[in-house]
Amino acid sequence: MNNNITVKIIYLSEKSNFSESFTINKNMTIKIFFEQIKLKKILPSFSKTNNKVGIYGRLVSYDYILNDQDRIEIYDSIKTDPKLMRKKIALTKNKNKLP
Numbered sequence: 456m457n458n459n460i461t462v463k464i465i466y467l468s469e470k471s472n473f474s475e476s477f478t479i480n481k482n483m484t485i486k487i488f489f490e491q492i493k494l495k496k497i498l499p500s501f502s503k504t505n506n507k508v509g510i511y512g513r514l515v516s517y518d519y520i521l522n523d524q525d526r527i528e529i530y531d532s533i534k535t536d537p538k539l540m541r542k543k544i545a546l547t548k549n550k551n552k553l554p
Contacts, residue, residue: 460523
C-alpha cells in the first residue's frame with residue numbers, strides 16, 4: 456500500500472509567484488508540511504499570522520490534514536478594500552468619457 460500523496464502549492468502576489476507539486480506522506484498537516492519543505496526559505500515574506508491558507512478556495516486551518524491532489528493556496532492579506540478599488544476604477548472610466 457502506497458503511503459504517499461501529491462499536493463500542490465500556489466502563491467501569487469505582486470512581488471512573486473510560486474507553484475510547485477510535492478509528493479508527501481499521508482496524514483500530514485499543512486503546518487508540518489510547510490516546516491518540512493522549509494517554506495520560509497522558498498517564500499521569505501510568508502508568515503502564519505499574515506497569510507491564510509485554503510484548499511481549492513476554501514479557508515482551512517494549519518492543522519488541516521492534507522489529502523491526495525489537494526491544492527494549497529496561500530493568501531496575502533488584502534491591501535485595498537475591493538469596494539473602494541471598484542469605485543476608483545469607475546470614477547476613472549467616467550472621467551475619460553467626458554468631452
